[in-house]
Amino acid sequence: MTALSPSPAPSRDGDDHPRRAGTVGGTPVGFGRRQLLAALPDAFRKLSPVALLATPVMLVVEIGAVATTVLSIIDPSTLGWMVTVWLWLTVLFGTLAESVAEGRGKAQAASLRALQAETDARRLRPDGTEEHVPSTSLHQGDLVVVEAGERIPGDGDVVEGVASVDESAVTGESAPVIRESGGDRSAVTGGTEVLSDRIVVRITAEPGHSFVDRMIALVEGSERQRTPNEIALNVLLASLTAIFVAVVGSLYFVADYSDAHQSVLVLTALLVCLIPTTIGALLSAIGIAGMDRLVRRNVLAMSGRAVEAAGDVDVLLLDKTGTITYGNRRASEVVAVGGTVQRYLEEATVLASLADETPEGRSIVELLEGVQPEPLADAVLVEFSAATRMSGLDAAGRQVRKGAASAVEAWVRAEGGTVPDDLAPAVQRVSELGGTPLVVADRVGTDAPRVLGVVHLKDVVKEGIRERFEELRAMGIRTVMITGDNAVTARVIAAEAGVDDVLAEATPEDKLALIRSEQRGGRMVAMCGDGTNDAPALAQADVGVAMNTGTMAAKEAGNMVDLDSDPTKLIEVVEIGKQLLITRGALTTFSVANDVAKYFAILPAMFVGTFPQLDVLNIMRLSSPASAITSAVVFNALIIVGLIPLALRGVAYRPSSASSLLRRNLLIYGVGGLIAPFLGIKLLDLVISLIPGL
Structure with a gap:
């Protein structure tokens, strides 16, 4: 897949993207024994109280584990040591969840570091000669030559030539991509390999500030900041923990007053089981995994906040050129006028385009690649110039010209020729379709020149984009195309692409005004763009997705970068954002709901000796008070491990209304x-009750 091809539709089951399932840039990302073992050392390091300050719920559990450890040493008992061991495991499982999530990013970073090996660069001197220098000595603005089999020494833009480039180490795609000068396929990444031909690259990043450097920092999580939603949830969890600490602390005196004395060991077990340990342990892992899932879709999020915001997007603004359409206009047809034979027109059009090295000129040759005109003797190519607005070819006995309609008409008339009557309608038809008409004419011998036909240059909408916009519409997202083109051209492209609205003849100020207007209306706005003129809008948008093939200004302004340069990737970005929010909500709901069973397990066990009537609350018919308390503590720890895969993979997202999502969340x-x-506490009780001395 080239960088201009739409990505396949994302999976809806919360699993890895189908085209990169199980890998991140070639690195395995599965969840299994190997990943757990690799994460264990870091999980133990995170047991430090300083590290746990960010998760107050788990800090309280650790304090409780320390307290029960001391008590078990002073007064050893089977119950004491069972509770102590499982409290420590509860904390460890919480740090393990975060370590596994971070470990996936570190595995990706390790594969990316292989791209940073110092390479030999062939830097061009001002006189055009080459000098060999290490890649680390290159600076912004340097020109380097890269040929087949060589690595690109640094981030840059292709300024000369076209080549096939292997970017699999960065994107995970095995298929090479085409990079060429001009248009929206000129950006290259340092460390990728040229497979064919020769290109000249202008370096755009200083050493240590390359795209790979930024990517490594992001996937390792060193730049990850907690999002407002995550901070708010942390505050809620801390508040609930403080309330339960106060309640359990007061329960000590209530029990003492009622002659149902309770040990600190039992009260600690009760506290740990009642506070929201499940979501507290998994909260950080959920956020890290959300960014990791974006990386696996070849999207880099500069912050977790951007991922969250993507889940609430209402409006998507897309720049037309290079985003909805290919970066340059392409030839779509040649229409004969004045009775010209179609084959003769096509041959003349190819001859007139041989000197045209613009992307439009190359597209004409590609359109007519099966046409092989007879070679002309002593042919001299006439390059396009802004003064003549024409290009062509001069040969012995023949002249061929191609260019703007008014320029070619003026040339024909100046040389004594006439313009056919059907030329104006043909030019008008192309203009009304939103295209650019180019007129082709030639002159044979001493005859007067004549107009042969019209070439239709059009903005070509990227394949499959209409279907992707329909998916966005089903998700409740309104799409708006923004372009500097006139209203006629804009409406044609908008209708073909299937966007909901269009803003034509837009300046950067117009884009900003539109985004601010939508935001004032309470809507979350996402913007996709690739040009320098998109940078202000990308910075203002709640979610700014810059195309990797775009300018550095655009990539710096956005809070996400799409390595595939596929604007419809926002569908996947939105899905991951929604998946992140839904996962967090689902596990919070689960964490709060499963406390109910623990009430029925621990509270009767605590007071049944003094108040036998409370045995009616022992609806699980647990074997003994000690077994009930131990079973609840063990279940509290094991459920964290059981939910780690779900936290990393995310809850499945399917487009539906908010009420449907809430209903599904509550039911499941x-x-x-x-x-x-x-069920879990009862099964554990059956096993634990067999332990002697408990």
Whole structure:
């Protein structure tokens, strides 16, 4: 797949993207024994109280584990050591979840570091000669030559030539991509390999500030900041923890007053089981995994906040050129006028385009690649110039010209020729379709020149983009195309692409005004763009997705970069954002709901000796008070491990209304959170009751 091809539709089951399932840039990302073992050392390091300050819930659990450890040493008992061990495991499982999530980013970073090996660069001197220098000595603005089999020494733009480039180490795609001067396929990444031909690259990044450097920092999580939503949830969890600490602390005195004395060990077990340890342990892993899932879709998020915001996007603004359409206009047809034979027109059009090295000129040759005109003797290519607005070819006995309609008409008339009557309607038809008409004419011998036909240059909408916009519409997102083109051209492209609205003849100020207007209306706005003129809008948008093939200004302004340069990738970005929010909500619901079973397990066990009537609350018919308390503590720890894969993979997202999502969340994770602990604690009780001395 080239950088201009739309990505296949994303999976809806929360699994890895189908075209990169199980890998990140070639690095395995599965969840299994190997990943757990690799994450264990870091999980133990995170047991430091300083590290746990960011997760107050787990800090309280660790304090409780320390307290029970001391008590078990002073007064050893089977129950004491069982509770102590599983409290420590609860904290460890929480740090393990975060370590596994971070480990996936570190694995990706390790593969990316292979791209940073110092390479030999062939830098061009001002006189055009080459000098060999290490890639680390290159600076912004340097020109380097790269040929087949060589690595590109640094980030840059192709300024000369066209080549096939292997970017699999960065994007995970095995298929090479085409990079060429001009248009929206000129950006190259340092460390990628040229497979064919020769290109000249202008370096755009200083050493240590390359795109790969930024990517490594991002996937390792060193630049990850907690999002407002995550901070708010942390505050809620900390508040709930403080409330339960106060409640359990007061329970000590209530129990003492009622002659149902409770040990600190039992009260600690109760506290740990009642505070929201499940979501507290998994919260950080959910956020890290959300950014990781974006990386696996070849999208780099500069912050977790951008991922969250993507889940609430209402409006998507897309720049037309290079985003909805290919970066340059392409020839779509040649129409004969004045009775010219079609084959003769096509041959003349190819001859007139041989000197045209613009992307438009090359597209004409590609369109007519099967046409092989007879070679002309002593042919001299006439390059396009802004003064003549024409290009062509002069040979012995023949002249061929191609260019703007008015320029070619003026040349024909100045040389004594006439313009056919059907030329104006043909030019008008192309203009009304939103295209650019180029007129072809030739002159044979001493005859007067004549007009042969019209070439239709059009903005070509990227394949499959209309279907992707329909998906966005089903998700409740309104799409708006922004372009500097006139209203006629804009409406034609908008209709072909299937966008909901269009802003024509837009200046950078117009884009900013539109985004601010939407935001004032309470809507979350996403913007896709690739040009320098898109930078202000990308910076203002809640979610700014810059194309990797775009300018450095655009990439610096956005808070996401799409390595595939596919504007419809925002569908996947939005899905991942929604998946992140839904996963966090689902596991919070589950965490709160499963506390209910623990009430029925621990509270009767604590007071049944003093108040036998409370045995009626022992609806699980647990074997003994000690077994009930231990089973609840063990379940509290094991459920964290059981939910790590879900936290990393994310809850499946399917486009639906907010009420449907809420209902589904409550039915699956609310009801599931109620039922699972009853079953789990009862099964554990059957096993634990067999332990002697408990």
